[in-house]
Amino acid sequence: MITLGINEFIRNIKKNILIIIQMIAIYMISIFVVSAFVEQYSLYKGISNVLDDTGILIQSNNKADKEGKYATAQMYEKLLTKVEGVGTTYLYNVFSEEYTHKNHTDILDMQIVSSDSKYLPYKPKLLEGKWCEDADKRDGYINVVISDNNNFDIKIGDVIDIDGLLFNVVGIYDSQELVYSYSNKFAYQDTNYLHFYDSVDNEEGIKGKGCCMALASFSDMEKYCNPMKIPQGKVIIDYEDDITRDEYAENIKILNETYGYIESEDIIDSKVVFENSKKHLDIKLLPMFVLLAVILFVLIVSMLTASAINVLYEKINYGIYFICGNNWKNTFIISGFHWLCVSAISFIVAVCGCMLMKSSEKFEQLALSFSLYHIWVIGGITLIALLAALILPYNMLRKIQPVSILKENDD
Amino acid sequence: MxxxxxxxxxxxxxxxxxxxxxxxxxxxxxxxxxxxxxxxxxxxxxxxxEVEGISLKYHLGRNIDKHMKKEEIERFYEEIIPVIKNKIDYISIIGYTDERVGMQVSFGYENNEFVASSYLNSIAGNMVEGRMFSDEELNSEEKLAVVGTDILVENNMVRIGEEEYKVVGVTGVGPCSDVIFVPFNAMPDNYNRIVNIGIYLEKPLLESEYNAMSKAAIRNMGDKVNVPEFDGIKxxxxxxxxxxxxxxxxxxxxxxxxxxxxxxxxxxxxxxxxxxxxxxxxxxxxxxxxxxxxxxxxxxxxxxxxxxxxxxxxxxxxxxxxxxxxxxxxxxxxxxxxxxxxxxxxxxxxxxxxxxxxxxxxxxxxxxxxx
Incomplete structure (x- = not known):
């Protein structure tokens, strides 16, 4: 039966060409829709893991204690009770008034941002290169990913040497990419997940000044640049689940007395941010779900149509198979294998097409990824197609005698 | 053929x-x-x-020592509502009376008419006595008020400036306990003690929509109003x-x-x-x-x-x-x-x-x- 199904597919490949093109389009639609969802959700996903727990958010780590020190994650952990973890970011400023790179001398103002990876969940898409952790490590060098708006024509593989610190450029990202931790936005009780991100292009202090923003791994920066570390940006303080109301209030009091942070202005409960984020995400995703429903409807109707037409084309052959001793049940299985071949070819072409698009610079303005979600959705689409291929022949042929099929054809 | x-x-x-x-x-x-x-x-x-904003609320506050007038706000919302009608949830206007009692107006807008805002509906669910305004009352100039429990009511009336308002409902404790709610049209015509206009949205504004709102606010209220910055990121x-x-x-x-x-x-x-x-x-x-x-x-x-x-x-x-x-x-x-x-x-x-x-x-x- 498998051979018959495959034979049928090969014999009718010309007739099936439109159906194959349609299935390729259907698979490509699925890949793009899922990619769009993954991209939209990824900004929220990492942060939500931290925010849906008991904790607080400090809007900006911009207040020093009486000695003029800004707090690091370790300092918060020491100062407050029942802290499970602290997520904050650090800025390291590397500056040279006369830096020469490829015969061009100019000011180099490189601001490197780094964070504990648990709290840096979103990695912006790179224009080229690799992430610091994924690239080859050279001893004595710090892998950095830089924005594309620098004064110098810095390329992947270039080394920036300032005061004996060696930065190996392993990746370049668009200055309009959203990056966690650049944000200094204050939204108080209305803070949502998008307030955690900003782009180099959007930062008035950086835009157009050739200031080069870089991202580096936290461990590398701790190893080579620890004295330059300045805590900055938003701070997420994750409490243990069993923290009492009194302990929570006491922590707020300590933060107020030590740094002058005020509740509701500087300090916001994580759950408030989480609820705001969910509401905002719903606003973003709801239209996408509506569009997805419309797409699914059109795709299912299209697959059913294609499947029904295929049965009508193959009716005569099925009649002959029946007369030769095949029962209807086996015929449906042949139809199933036929569709499996159509799906497989279409799937391979669609995935190859998407991969080509992903590797091409022309399509870098598209969200295109491959994940487990894609496998689920593509699997679901294939299943619907196969079910249609099994059920439709059953419904269309079960009450028809093979003889009448053959007679009908002879008329 | x-x-x-x-x-x-x-x-x-x-x-x-x-x-x-x-x-x-x-x-x-x-x-x-x-x-x-x-x-x-x-x-x-x-x-x-276009660049899309992040915030779902814009609070247009007054600049120090300056107050906005009812007629200015009326011109302002008439100008912006056609631009943002598909995104607006409700508008909330906060002011105070001569006796320094908080006064608030809140309305949604559908088919060129005021309707109860989601905020008023949430208050309506917390009434101690009486009722909330009907949609008809929200569009009329009848002097009606819903008051918080801490507001002094005499003979079922409260006073805002020169005018007396009939109290139709008393709302429960909480942040609304010392506020008088009135329909927009019922505000005294010469009312000029408005300190904040809150624009609450269902969807974020685009930069062009924000610019239209910002220009309308400045055109109608001049230097009295302080428009928050746009927070969208391209x-x-x-x-x-x-x-x-x-x-x-x-x-x-x-x-x-x-x-x-x-x-x-x-x-x-x-x-x-x-x-x-x-x-x-x-x-x-x-x-x-x-x-x-x-x-x-x-x-x-x-x-x-x-x-x-x-x-x-x-x-x-x-x-x-x-x-x-x-x-x-x-x-x-x-x-x-x-x-x-x-x-x-x-x-x-x-x-x-x-x-x-x-x-x-x-x-x-x-x-x-x-x-």
Whole structure:
């Protein structure tokens, strides 16, 4: 039966060409829709893991204690009770008034941002290169990913040497990419997940000044640049689940007395941010779900149509198979294998097409990824197609005698 | 020729009822999908070309020692509501009385009328006594008030400036306990103690919408008002998502076009023998092309008309709730353009299918029929 199904597919490949093109389009639609969802959700996903727990958010780590020190994650952990973890970011400023790179001398103002990876969940898409952790490590060098708006024509593989610190450029990202931790936005009780991100292009202090923003791994920066570390940006303080109301209030009091942070202005409960984020995400995703429903409807109707037409084309052959001793049940299985071949070819072409698009610079303005979600959705689409291929022949042929099929054809 | 067209249509409807029905359904679905896709592409294109804000609230506060007047706010909201009507949840105006008691106005806006805002509805669920304003009262100038439990009420009346207001309800404890709520039109005409205008949104504003709001505020209230900054970020992440959705809708149109071809190719396959006979009996290729094209266009024009009516009358208002810019692009001239482009596309697709069929020799057509 498998051979018959495959034979049928090969014999009718010309007739099936439109159906194959349609299935390729259907698979490509699925890949793009899922990619769009993954991209939209990824900004929220990492942060939500931290925010849906008991904790607080400090809007900006911009207040020093009486000695003029800004707090690091370790300092918060020491100062407050029942802290499970602290997520904050650090800025390291590397500056040279006369830096020469490829015969061009100019000011180099490189601001490197780094964070504990648990709290840096979103990695912006790179224009080229690799992430610091994924690239080859050279001893004595710090892998950095830089924005594309620098004064110098810095390329992947270039080394920036300032005061004996060696930065190996392993990746370049668009200055309009959203990056966690650049944000200094204050939204108080209305803070949502998008307030955690900003782009180099959007930062008035950086835009157009050739200031080069870089991202580096936290461990590398701790190893080579620890004295330059300045805590900055938003701070997420994750409490243990069993923290009492009194302990929570006491922590707020300590933060107020030590740094002058005020509740509701500087300090916001994580759950408030989480609820705001969910509401905002719903606003973003709801239209996408509506569009997805419309797409699914059109795709299912299209697959059913294609499947029904295929049965009508193959009716005569099925009649002959029946007369030769095949029962209807086996015929449906042949139809199933036929569709499996159509799906497989279409799937391979669609995935190859998407991969080509992903590797091409022309399509870098598209969200295109491959994940487990894609496998689920593509699997679901294939299943619907196969079910249609099994059920439709059953419904269309079960009450028809093979003889009448053959007679009908002879008329 | 006319008779042949009639005969073909009759055969299609009576002889191949299921296929005819499928053909009509697919055509109808395609017309609706094409119209919907056009709106969706333009909706997301607007978002690609503009920066979208993050905030869902804009508090237009007063500058120190300055107050805004009722008439200024009236002009302001009349100017901005047409721009942001699809996104607005409600507007809240906060002021105070001569006795320094808080006064608040809150309203939603639908079909050029004030309606109860979601905020007023939440307060209505917390009434200690009486009731909240009805929609009619929200639009009238009748001096009515809903007060918090801490407000001093004498003879069922409260005073704002020179005017007395009849209390229709008392709301429960909480942040509203020391506030007097009144409908916008009932505010005294010369009222000038407004300190804050809150604009609450269901969807974030685009930069152009924010600019329109900001300009309207400054034009009407001058230096009295302090407009918060726009917080949107132009970023490639959102652009990638919107570009994906635009591409998907374009591919969807291709899928619909393929549906046409798949079904009509089958219909032509079924007509191989009868067509071969009519060719042998003297029907020229040109004549055959005309017959099939007229037949197809008759069906397509019928489904086009039905699809346009279904989409514009029933589906577009629903879609507009989720895609706020979709309605803007479906004006008469754009719809006409879509129809023309659709018909031209049909002509190309149909020509492709029909010509391929018509140019097969009659003998081959009959042979093909026998498999």
């Amino acid at each position: 006319l008779q042949q067209i009639k005969l073909n249509l009759k055969r299609l409807i009576k002889g191949e009822r299921a296929i005819a029905l499928l053909f009509l359904l697919v055509q109808l679905m395609s017309v609706i999908t094409i119209f919907f896709s056009y709106g969706i592409i333009n909706h997301f294109n607007t978002k690609v070309n 970023n490639t992440s959102f652009i990638r998502v919107y570009n994906d959705l635009i591409l998907v809708t374009v591919i969807l149109i291709v899928v619909c076009a393929l549906n046409y071809c798949i079904i009509y190719r089958y219909i032509l396959e079924k007509r191989r023998r009868s067509f071969a006979i009519s060719r042998i009996c003297g029907c020229t290729r040109i004549k055959a092309i005309i017959i099939y094209m007229v037949e197809l266009f008759l069906i397509s024009l019928f489904t086009l008309l039905a699809g346009v009516i279904i989409y514009l009358k029933f589906l577009l208002p629903i879609a507009a709730e989720y895609f706020e810019y979709i309605e803007y692009y479906h004006n008469a001239s754009n719809n006409m353009q879509i129809i023309i482009i659709y018909l031209i596309s049909l002509l190309v697709v149909y020509m492709g299918v029909v010509i391929r069929f018509v140019f097969v020799e009659p003998a081959n057509l009959i042979r093909g029929c026998k498999g």
